[in-house]
Amino acid sequence: MRAVLEDRPPFGPWPARGETVVIDYSSPNIAKPFHLGHLRSTVIGSALRRLYKFTGHRVYGINHIGDWGSQFGKIIVAWKEWGDEERLAENPMRHLFEIYVRYQKEEKDRPELGKRAAEAFRRLESGEDNEERRIWTELREISLRAFQGPYRRLGVEFEAVTGESFYEDKMEAAIERVREAGIATVSDGALVVEFPGEGIPPCILRKSDGTTIYATRDLAALFYRRETYGFDRALYVVGSEQKLHFRQLKRVLERLGWPQAERVEHVDFGLILFRNEETGRWEKGKTRSGNAIFLDEVLDQAVAGIRKIIEEKNPDLDDKDGIAEQIGVSAIIFNDLKNSRIKDVKFDWNEMLSFEGETGPYVQYAGARLASILRKAGVEERPRVDGISWGLLEDAADVLLAMSEFRPVLEKAVLKNEPSLLTQFSIRIAGSIHSYLRDHHVLSAEPKLREARLALVAAARVLLVSTLGILGVTAPERM
RNA sequence: GCGCCCGUAGCUCAGCUGGAUAGAGCGUCGGCCUUCUAAGCCGAAUGUCGCAGGUUCGAAUCCUGCCGGGCGUGCCA
DSSP, X not given: OHHHHTTOTTTSOOOOOOOEEEEEOOOOBTTSOOBTHHHHHHHHHHHHHHHHHHTTOEEEEEEOOBOOSTHHHHHHHHHHHHOOHHHHHHOHHHHHHHHHHHXXXXXXXXXXXXXXXXXXXXXXXXXOOOHHHHHHHHHHHHHHHHHHHHHHHHTOOOSEEOOGGGGTTTHHHHHHHHHHTTOEXXXXXXXXXXXXXXXXXXXXXXXXXXXXXXXXXXXXXXXXHHHHHOOSEEEEEOOGGGHHHHHHHHHHHHHHTOGGGGGEEEEOOOOEEEEOTTTOOEEESBOTTSOBOBHHHHHHHHHHHHHXXXXXXXXXXXXXXXXXXXXXXXXXXXXXXXSOTTSOEEEOHHHHHHOOSSSHHHHHHHHHHHHHHHHHHXXXXXXXXXXXXXXXXXXXHHHHHHHHTHHHHHHHHXXXXXXXXXXXXXXXXXXXXXXXXXXXXXXXXXHHHHHXXXXXXXXXXXXXXXXXXXXXXXXXXXX
């Protein structure tokens, strides 16, 4: 408790350990909507970024925006066919999504669209200053600006935003490197690295039409990042469905004899599923009407639900809208980080909107109660620890035991790249302090006891705030 | 077909570097607001740990096979 209140490790920031980690997360694709599916990488990645920083690593969070690739040929064609400047300005994500969906639909009946799209990407990748590039530039910039909204709400930050297009002029060198190593072969007109006898399909570096593919860009990005950041470890926070891709990438690096190959890790995670009310089954990220669910709308709904609860539980609260925003957004983040990342997130609105039990609001509520006690006692956030009779806190064994788990929990979370360990830890702290407060009154206790209990309350609050802080969850003083 | 992942209470999960009566939340049932926020707390009921073998003094945990579900499987990302 002394260490907690004095902000010393392991409870305060850990000493630097001289290891540099680059974490690739969020990486939305501007050709596709920023929907709920992007939430996981964003939220897990930024939690890991803060976790690594807290534990003394040098961290570079990188947003590898999906702003390149043959799909942009499709987007360009879709834009030429159905693009509307006004609608784009109004709601860029929505409009780009609509024309993209329309493209997908119409391509089935109009095969010429596919040819035009391939040609459009070829022209884009030619490097010429042509119409394709102008459209791409405009759509890219508008999208990047639109991403700032969700990022601000979620409190997500990056050290670098370098899209795939950033590697446009670095891919040839990457391909050359693989060629020189003598591990590339030509197969069906494509340049590939094969893995004979390993049971995994070859990694394609250049398609038969001469254009590049995501593996090429990931490879170029890895070389660039090694040179730029000198990383010791590189984490990719990307869904499990891309496991094969990262395995191939890693195998290419190993065959190149790249020293850091070992420490390129795919931090994978499960899907977001919704309950199909008719079948009762969990299904992929679509509403009943078949629309993708936009992140902003989910956040808005959560905030609205919280706003209602505040109105009934605490109508006199100041800044109800601001608090509702904090709690609502946190509830979504917390829900995403609650279970092992490998598990699918089952998104159940009824459960989400009740905010009871092991949820974000539960932990925040504990924090608010603690803040309230400290406020009423008139002590500062971190009271002095001198002269406190620690022995009087024997009855707080559960809380103290939970607190002592902080270091091992952080260590395990780093080892396994598993933010859910912190989420579970915050629930344990909240639960134990909730229970303790029921039978152990603080303000009305004898002076010595009161002082000791206040220190406990303050320490629990500090620990809750820093744990939630790593997770990206706020800890309002009132709610 | 092949590869990877998952399978623990009605639901959602934790536990799985093997160790004593398998834990939590939701839901159900029953309690607690004239002292610090009831978004809380306390109690009760609920499990052949998918199935079958094996290793072990001891298996939810390790190994093998099978079943069920998911994801992936050469020019999308």
